[in-house]
Amino acid sequence: MRTFFATSLALMLGFAVPASAAMDCNASLEKYSMMVAKSSHSASKRAQAQRMALDGYHACMSGNEFEAKTFFERLASMMR
DSSP states (O other), X not given: OHHHHHHHHHHHHHHTSOGXXXXXXXXHHHHXXXXXXXXXXXXXXXXXXXXXXXXXXXXXXXXXXXHHHHHHHHHHHHTO
């Protein structure tokens, strides 16, 4: 019974976030993939960056925007 209330509360709080505030996962992946493709880094560094972009995408698709933003911010600093 206790977990039912905790689950209900989590769902209510999750739906309280406006849809416009959600991160666009596909656009973020495309943006950072293009940045990686245009970079002049070595092939291994670009492969590592592309994997990081995919990790950010997967975090975003699972609803973990905080983790996704962290991956994308690290990727941006790595590509400088």
